[in-house]
Amino acid sequence: MNSNQGKPINSPWSILLVLSSVSVMVMYVETMLLPAIPDIIREFGLTYSASSWVFTSFIISALISTTIVAKLSDIYGRKLILLAVLTIYMIGIVGGALSNDISMLIVFRIVQGIGMSIFPIVFAIVQSQFPKDKISIGQGTLASMFAFGGILGLIVGGNITHVFGWKMTFMSIFPFSVIVTIIIKYFVNIKHNIPGENKGSRSLLSPTTNKHTQKRVAYSNFASIFDVKGTIILSVAITSFIFALTFVHSEKNHSGMENTLTQISFFVISIVSIVVFIVVERKSHVPLINLRLMT
Incomplete structure (x- = not known):
């Protein structure tokens, strides 16, 4: 059975819409816990200094994994690595919701940080899908979606924490992450999936x-x-x-x-x-x- 059965998404603008959704999702998870820090401190009996590791661990993981994942996408293909990262990311989301102590939460924040490594992949996909005169529009849209996701995380995350508790912030994004991953796997058709196929594309990570x-x-x-x-x-x-x-x-x-x-x-x-x-x-x-x- 063809994995791209039905009506595969070939339009650059449709692919951009899907990738923008991924960008919003990842940045949402990065910032959604900021309003919940006082609750996490009270629940786990932490100092403010210790609570900073909820975000420090995420940042370290994101910085390290971004370069690694970008290189792996050069070798094995962008779609495959993007799906792998999203799968790991979903594990981190579920683990965060099930965390019963600060150590467990930090571990799964590290796992979630790997999700930030989609940044170079989605930009590279846009570069390969769009005509040269439209690449800047596509990449600019992605950049704005990253910013929008961060703002959304602060607003929605704060309200969810206030009404349902901080653990529900993780579960609020899980169904969306599953849907986006399924769409990418079965419906999104990425041209020049392996960067070597696109002779005009070179970067520091190529x-x-x-x-x-x-x-x-x-x-x-x-x-x-x-x-x-x-x-x-x-x-x-x-x-x-x-x-x-x-x-x-x-x-x-x-x-x-x-x-x-x-x-x-x-x-x-x-x-x-x-x-x-x-x-x-x-x-x-x-x-x-x-x-x-x-x-």
Whole structure:
């Protein structure tokens, strides 16, 4: 049975509508818990500093996964990876609704943060679907939908929290996420699904054009087609930088030499990791970020 049976969605504007819905959904989940922070603090007996990890964990996950997922979509195709991310995202939503302690909530906020990695995928899809003179309109619409989703999360999330409790904010978006995922899987037809099919499309996250990467899908060894080393180093750089910023906030309430040294240590680790990452990426045959396009 053809997965695109019935009336597949081929129109760029119809695809943009579906992708815009995904953008709104992801940003809604990012901000919907902001009005619920006082309730979460009371329920779990947290300090305000500890409650910040509900969002810090989400941001760290989003920053790390965005580059990784973008690269995977270059290798395995945008539609496949988009569906995989949405599936993981739905697991995070259900887990958030079932969280009974702060540790469980933070874990599933990390899972939800992976949903933010759709950002480069949906923009790349728009670039491949629209004629050149309409690409800016499509991508501008997506950007505005991200902003709209953030605002919607604050307004709707606050009202749902007030009436039904903060856990219901997760369940409010779950049915919508299921519907959108089904529509993308069975009805959306994406041209140039694998970026290599679109010769005119290149970006910092696109594969390089040497012989090694032209045959990337043929390799059985994952390390031959994906920059594992660069991924680990970049993850360390991002995580340590966010940790350092977190300690800057903590420093205001808990002064002391120990906090200062910890903060400086994380900043140093982040800077060193970035330098090492640049060196590794310049030598890699399959760089996570193609720095050659920046020179």
